[in-house]
Amino acid sequence: xxxxxxxxxxxxxxxxxxxxxxxxxxxxxxxxxxxxxxxxxxxxxxxxxxxxxxxxxxxxxxxxxxxxxxxxxxxxxxxxxxxxxxxxxxxxxxxxxxxxxxxxxxxxxxxxxxxxxxxxxxxxxxxxxxxxxxxxxxxxxxxxxxxxxxxxxxxxxxxxxxxxxxxxxxxxxxxxxxxxxxxxxxxxxxxxxxxxxxxxxxxxxxxxxxxxxxxxxxxxxxxxxxxxxxxxxxxxxxxxxxxxxxxxxxxxxxxxxxxxxxxxxxxxxxxxxxxxxxxxxxxxxxxxxxxxxxxxxxxxxxxxxxxxxxxxxxxxxxxxxxxxxxxxxxxxxxxxxxxxxx
Amino acid sequence: xxxxxxxxxxxxxxxxxxxxxxxxxxxxxxxxxxxxxxxxxxxxxxxxxxxxxxxxxxxxxxxxxxxxxxxxxxxxxxxxxxxxxxxxxxxxxxxxxxxxxxxxxxxxxxxxxxxxxxxxxxxxxxxxxxxxxxxxxxxxxxxxxxxxxxxxxxxxxxxxxxxxxxxxxxxxxxxxxxxxxxxxxxxxxxxxxxxxxxxxxxxxxxxxxxxxxxxxxxxxxxxxxxxxxxxxxxxxxxxxxxxxxxxxxxxxxxxxxxxxxxxxxxxxxxxxxxxxxxxxxxxxxxxxxxxxxxxxxxxxxxxxxxxxxxxxxxxxxxxxxxxxxxxxxxxxxxxxxxxxxxxxxxxxxxxxxxxxxxxxxxxxxxxxxxxxxxxxxxxxxxxxxxxxxxxxxxxxxxxxxxxxxxxxxxxxxxxxxxxxxxxxxxxxxxxxxxxxxxxxxxxxxxxxxxxxxxxxxxxxxxxxxxxxxxxxxxxxxxxxxxxxxxxxxxxxxxxxxxxxxxxxxxxxxxxx
Numbered sequence: 001x002x003x004x005x006x007x008x009x010x011x012x013x014x015x016x017x018x019x020x021x022x023x024x025x026x027x028x029x030x031x032x033x034x035x036x037x038x039x040x041x042x043x044x045x046x047x048x049x050x051x052x053x054x055x056x057x058x059x060x061x062x063x064x065x066x067x068x069x070x071x072x073x074x075x076x077x078x079x080x081x082x083x084x085x086x087x088x089x090x091x092x093x094x095x096x097x098x099x100x101x102x103x104x105x106x107x108x109x110x111x112x113x114x115x116x117x118x119x120x121x122x123x124x125x126x127x128x129x130x131x132x133x134x135x136x137x138x139x140x141x142x143x144x145x146x147x148x149x150x151x152x153x154x155x156x157x158x159x160x161x162x163x164x165x166x167x168x169x170x171x172x173x174x175x176x177x178x179x180x181x182x183x184x185x186x187x188x189x190x191x192x193x194x195x196x197x198x199x200x201x202x203x204x205x206x207x208x209x210x211x212x213x214x215x216x217x218x219x220x221x222x223x224x225x226x227x228x229x230x231x232x233x234x235x236x237x238x239x240x241x242x243x244x245x246x247x248x249x250x251x252x253x254x255x256x257x258x259x260x261x262x263x264x265x266x267x268x269x270x271x272x273x274x275x276x277x278x279x280x281x282x283x284x285x286x287x288x289x290x291x292x293x294x295x296x297x298x299x300x301x302x303x304x305x306x307x308x309x310x311x312x313x314x315x316x317x318x319x320x321x322x323x324x325x326x327x328x329x330x331x332x333x334x335x336x337x338x339x340x341x342x
Numbered sequence: 343x344x345x346x347x348x349x350x351x352x353x354x355x356x357x358x359x360x361x362x363x364x365x366x367x368x369x370x371x372x373x374x375x376x377x378x379x380x381x382x383x384x385x386x387x388x389x390x391x392x393x394x395x396x397x398x399x400x401x402x403x404x405x406x407x408x409x410x411x412x413x414x415x416x417x418x419x420x421x422x423x424x425x426x427x428x429x430x431x432x433x434x435x436x437x438x439x440x441x442x443x444x445x446x447x448x449x450x451x452x453x454x455x456x457x458x459x460x461x462x463x464x465x466x467x468x469x470x471x472x473x474x475x476x477x478x479x480x481x482x483x484x485x486x487x488x489x490x491x492x493x494x495x496x497x498x499x500x501x502x503x504x505x506x507x508x509x510x511x512x513x514x515x516x517x518x519x520x521x522x523x524x525x526x527x528x529x530x531x532x533x534x535x536x537x538x539x540x541x542x543x544x545x546x547x548x549x550x551x552x553x554x555x556x557x558x559x560x561x562x563x564x565x566x567x568x569x570x571x572x573x574x575x576x577x578x579x580x581x582x583x584x585x586x587x588x589x590x591x592x593x594x595x596x597x598x599x600x601x602x603x604x605x606x607x608x609x610x611x612x613x614x615x616x617x618x619x620x621x622x623x624x625x626x627x628x629x630x631x632x633x634x635x636x637x638x639x640x641x642x643x644x645x646x647x648x649x650x651x652x653x654x655x656x657x658x659x660x661x662x663x664x665x666x667x668x669x670x671x672x673x674x675x676x677x678x679x680x681x682x683x684x685x686x687x688x689x690x691x692x693x694x695x696x697x698x699x700x701x702x703x704x705x706x707x708x709x710x711x712x713x714x715x716x717x718x719x720x721x722x723x724x725x726x727x728x729x730x731x732x733x734x735x736x737x738x739x740x741x742x743x744x745x746x747x748x749x750x751x752x753x754x755x756x757x758x759x760x761x762x763x764x765x766x767x768x769x770x771x772x773x774x775x776x777x778x779x780x781x782x783x784x785x786x787x788x789x790x791x792x793x794x795x796x797x798x799x800x801x802x803x804x805x806x807x808x809x810x811x812x813x814x815x816x817x818x819x820x821x822x823x824x825x826x827x828x829x830x831x832x833x834x835x836x837x838x839x840x841x842x843x844x845x846x847x848x849x850x851x852x853x854x
Contacts (some may be wrong), residue, residue, distance in 0.1 A: 207709050207716035214700055217689035224646065224686060225701030226672040 007334075008280050008291050011326040018326075019319050028309040040304020041297040047304075049182040051296045053255065056191040057082070057264070059292035060247035061274025063199045064116075066283040068240035070203065071212040072219075073233055075123055077137030078244040079271020080144035081116035082264055085245020086252050087148060088115030090156070090259040093169035093252065104172040109190070109249055116245020117238040119144060124237050127230050141271060149261035156259060166259035175254040187250030192289070194246060199285035202239070212236055244271065268317065276320060280327040295320065346408070347372050347534050348393070348424075348503055353402035355388055362388040363399070364558040370503065375525060375535040377545040377566075380555035381578055381779035382751045386538045389555070390505045393536075394426045395419040406503075425496025426505040429512070431488045435481040439463070439474050439491050443498055466497055470527045471520065484635075486517030493524065504528065505536045510544055511777050514633050515805070522548050540578070540779045542571040554578055579781050595624035598768045598799040599645075599676075604654030606644045614640040616823040617654070622768065622799040627790065629802045629814035630825075632843050637823035638803045639681065642772050645801075646678060647671045658768060672701070677766030679757055681773045681803070683750075687757045690746040694736070695727040697745050697756050701764055734759040751782035758789060769793060772803040787813060807836045821845045 020030035041051055061078040068075035075081075089112030096104060119140055125131040149164070156166040175186035203209040215222040215232055223229055247270055251263045264270040277295055281287030302316030348370035355363040362385045370376050378386040391397045393404065395413040404411055406422045413419050416426075433442050444459045460476050467473050472490045480488060489509060496504055506525075510518045525535055525548060539545050545552055546566055554562045554577040562577045599622040608614035614637045622628045630638055643649035645656055647668040656664045658674040672678075680686035689697050702708055703718065708726065710717050727741065736755045740747075745756060754774070761769070771790065775783040790813055794800055804810050810817055811834065818828045819842040827842050 202715070205717050205720070207704050207718055210696065210699075210703050210718060213692060214689055214696070217692050218685075220648070220686050221688060221700065223648070223668045224672065224678055224680065226669045228667060228669050 007282060007327065007330055008287065008294065010330055011280060011323055012294060014326040014330075015319055015322040019315075019322055022315060022318055023311055026309075026311040026315070028311045033305050033309055033311060036305040036308050037298070037301030039301075040308075041301035046182055047300070049179055049184040050300055051293065052188050053183050053185070054296035054300055055289075055292045056188045056250050056254070057247040057270045058273060058277055058295055059195045059289050060191050060243050060250065061270045062277030062281065062288040062292050063195050063274075063285055064240045064243035064247075065274045065278035066281065066285060066288050067199065067203065067212065067243065068120075068236055069278055070216045070283050071233065071236040072216045073123060073126075073236045073240065074132075074134045075120055075137045075237065075240050076134060076275055077120060077123065077140045077271065078240075078247070078274045079264060079269040080137070080140040080142075081119040081241045081244035082248040082251075082271055083144040083148045084119035084248070085112035085116035085242075086248030086259055086263055087144075087151065088112055088118075089245070089249040090166050090169065090252050093173035094167050095170075097170040097172060099172055101172040101176075104170070105175070105186075105253070108173050108253060109246065112245045112249035113242035114245070116243070116248065117241040120237040120241025120244070121234070124230070124233050127233055141269070145261065148259065148263075152259055152261055158258065164261065165256075168257050169253060173253060174257060175250070183255060185250075185254035187254035190246070191250060194243060195285055195289050195292075199243070199288070203285055208235065244274070268320070273320060276324040276327070279331075280323060282331075295323075298323075345372055346370070347406065349405040349408075350389070350393065351403045351405070353389060353392060353399045353404075355385075355392060355397060355399050361558050363392070365402070366555070366558070366560055368553060368560070370534045370536060372534055373529050373532050374551060375529055375537055375549045377537045377539060377549035377552045378555060379539060379542070379545050379552055379574060379578060381540060381781055383749045384555040384578075384779075385558040386555055387507055388558075390426065390507060390536060390538060393419065394424060394505060420499050420501070423500055423502035424505070425499060425501025425503070427489065427492045427496060427507065427509055429508045431492055433480045433488055433491060436479060438477050438479055439483070439487075440476040442480060442491055443476075443495055447498060462498065463494060466494060469531075470497070471524050484517070485512040486514065486520070489513065489517075489521070490524075502532070503534045503536070505538070507538045508540075508777070509537070510539065510541065514635070516633070518544070542574050542780075545574070546571065556580055575780050578779070595626070595797075597621045597623050598659055599801060600655075600657040601645070602655050602657075604641070604644060604656065605652045606640050606649055607652060608637075608640050613652075614823050615644060615651075618820075618823075618825050619654075620801070620818055620825065622801050624767075624799050625794055625797045626815045627794050627800040627802055627813050628816045628818065629804060629810040630818050630820050631804065631807065631810045631839055632820035634805055636820050638772070638820055640823075641820070642678075642681070642770060642803060645671070645770060646676075675765070675767035677761040677764060677769045679754075679761055679769065679771040679774050681776070683753055683757060688745055688753060691744045693742045694731070694745055694748075694756065695723055695741060698727050698730050698760050698763075699723055700760060702760075730759040730763060750777055751779060754778060754782065754786070758786070762789070762793070767798060769798055769800045770803075771800060773805065774802070775804075775806065775809060783809075807839055810839070811836060819843055 016034065023030045023033045041047055061082060064078045064081065065075060089108045092108045092111040120137065122140060123133040123137045125136055126133040152166055153164045158165050158167045178184050178186060211227050211232055215227060215229060219229055248263060252259055256263065273295060277288055277291045281291040298319050299316050302319065303313060305311060306313040306315065346369050350366065350368040353363050353366045366389055380386045388397060392399045395415045395418050398414065404413060411422055413422065440456065440460050440463055443463055463476050472494055474487055474490050489512065509521060513521060529535060537549055549566050552564050552566055552569065552574065553560055554574065556578060601618055601620045604615055604618045605613060606615040618641060620628065632638055640649060644651045647666055651664050655662060658676060661674060663671045663674060684690060689700065699708055704716060708719055708723055710719060734755045736752050736759065745753060775786050778786065790800055802813060811831065814831045816828060817831055817834055817839065818825045819839060821843060822845065826845065
């Protein structure tokens with residue numbers, strides 16, 4: 001348990017040590033750069049709330065992938081599911097202005113989760129048709145991003161501004177701001193609730209979560225115990241996709257207030273970053289939350305650092321890549337014990 | 343007496359919770375087969391892994407040809423002329439036999455000398471009766487062939503001392519006979535052999551000298567001609583072994599499992615199960631005897647709904663379950679002890695509790711149904727686990743550790759505990775004692791008889807004639823996918839069964 005707990009820490013230390021090389025190559029002092037990174041992401045109240053804002057979608061996609069990977073359902077389509085959730089959620093959010101917010105918001109959340117779930121379902125083709133789940137879910141990422149782009153330029157285009165975005169969502173479907181003069185919105189609380197209560201509870205305390213772990217560990221043994229792998233994979237896909245869909249809802253209802261084709265602006269997208277987060281957290285929902293915050297700090301901090309030191313913004317990506325690489329390396333090395341030979 | 347080639351003195355190895363080897367002395371001479379006999383966990387494999395450099399001894403000394411040596415890795419061991427044939431083969435399935443053999447040898451440096459390598463392999467295999475087709479890909483070969491490649495691998499690397507770790511566990515009786523011939527040939531050429539096993543019969547027939555280990559200590563050493571199975575068994579276990587006795591005179595009860603005219607294909611789309619009919623009654627053990635690979639595996643898979651039947655019927659408790667999903671079949675109170683424990687029975691990277699509740703996790707005893715979800719009862723699961731651990735005498739180091747850290751006997755007990763606590767009415771047991779030591783085997787046998795007495799119908803698939811003869815009420819012999827004869831256990835003899843297993847049909851009277 002302690003070793004597992006140390007994994008993200010060790011990976012992060014290694015990342016910052018090795019990350020110093022490109023920082024120096026860009027002509028900055030690594031210590032100054034890291035100081036600015038920390039100051040930029042944690043230096044004041046607004047910056048801290050921004051870390052929460054960024055962490056919310058990351059923990060949802062990370063959770064989506066952690067749950068799927070537990071069942072050996074290789075869903076790497078959280079990006080597409082995020083957009084699918086955003087599309088369906090937006091359809092609910094721009095309409096029905098007469099609804100009270102306490103109906104409208106749950107309605108939108110459910111729509112977003114259904115959108116994400118629907119987008120994850122093609123992944124189950126792996127059961128009957130043996131189509132690789134990696135391929136189907138990955139390909140749907142591109143399809144959904146392009147579909148969103150098409151929608152906001154055509155069918156869903158805002159008739160007033162003529163910009164490539166949907167009309168603004170109604171007041172009653174907007175996530176309220178919880179800390180005045182910041183962007184700390186209700187969606188962050190929703191994300192934390194889903195990760196810490198729904199996700200963690202599912203994996204640790206429910207029969208379904210147990211079945212997900214069992215089938216991920218040994219499919220044949222699970223079948224012989226009366227678990228139907230088809231049904232279970234469908235359930236996993238639905239749960240996983242709906243978590244990712246929720247990330248899309250948070251971005252639309254909490255931050256953008258329109259559907260746009262660039263909801264997921266992190267260089268490799270919240271969806272793929274979620275894969276990194278899930279792996280780094282050892283597929284454990286609690287650690288997903290911690291790692292999502294760490295990534296949020298890196299992403300936000302590297303923006304500040306880049307502004308002030310002239311180091312290219314891509315450094316944030318380098319850090320994410322290094323973090324994934326080191327997580328995988330340490331996961332692998334943990335299977336061995338080092339022994340001194342004489 | 344020929345020269346001592348290996349001397350291990352005072353070897354001690356501690357693992358976190360166990361003293362695996364406790365000051366063990368072992369000598370090995372040129373041209374002899376020395377058997378290491380002992381139950382699972384007695385320390386046989388640990389001792390040999392130390393000799394092969396996979397483990398490092400905490401104390402003790404190893405002398406090879408009278409010279410003290412330090413063996414820190416298999417590389418050092420190979421340099422000292424030691425080779426090990428492992429239980430689990432280390433071969434690349436997609437390469438050919440020769441390609442596997444030359445991996446890491448001089449022929450595979452920069453330029454491949456395939457022709458020379460092939461010639462060397464063929465010469466060597468002829469010399470020791472280890473014929474393998476050098477050009478066939480490894481995945482096409484049987485387990486016996488793969489083992490031959492492993493043996494050739496050690497010989498090509500110049501091994502004079504060969505360690506066989508439970509070599510017969512994966513072999514059919516015929517392949518075992520061939521292996522023994524090879525071992526004899528090796529010994530006659532002056533090689534020294536260590537043969538790790540817990541099969542008394544084999545050990546007696548192949549070895550010159552038998553060293554018995556128990557709880558990490560040497561408890562006895564005998565020359566093969568001076569001892570017998572009973573004495574060895576007692577030394578291994580440390581007490582007398584009870585013979586199982588058969589209850590007689592049960593009346594015919596209603597059948598719980600009926601198979602009629604069943605046919606099925608194997609993975610290569612060839613007919614593997616041909617027109618098989620069987621019936622198992624309440625309180626009866628019916629055995630399917632036969633050499634592995636004669637359709638038993640496919641037959642059990644069809645019964646379990648893991649393979650499609652092309653024709654015929656499987657009826658459980660009067661309900662036709664042919665080609666139904668596994669879930670439906672299991673719900674008919676069918677329990678399964680699968681042949682492949684790890685692959686079919688266990689969640690190796692999950693803790694004991696999760697392995698024990700598999701299948702019962704949705705029962706009202708272990709979970710609470712709510713409209714939101716079915717929540718597991720953590721406390722009850724803990725208690726339940728403790729109960730089963732005590733009742734089945736499962737010894738794990740740590741309840742929360744993944745079960746892959748447990749020994750084979752304890753793993754089988756976990757499966758038994760799980761299957762039996764689900765209270766099956768029919769039990770399908772495939773090779774339930776394969777790879778288990780005498781103590782664990784005895785335990786499994788007793789359990790099967792107990793179940794039978796409770797009125798459970800047992801279908802036992804086994805290759806072990808002794809097991810079949812001691813346990814069964816009815817014996818069906820399977821050969822090339824067919825049931826070639828059905829005998830009642832009283833009238834059957836092992837000779838007769840042996841002939842039938844080899845495909846020689848019995849003329850009159852025996853077929854029902």
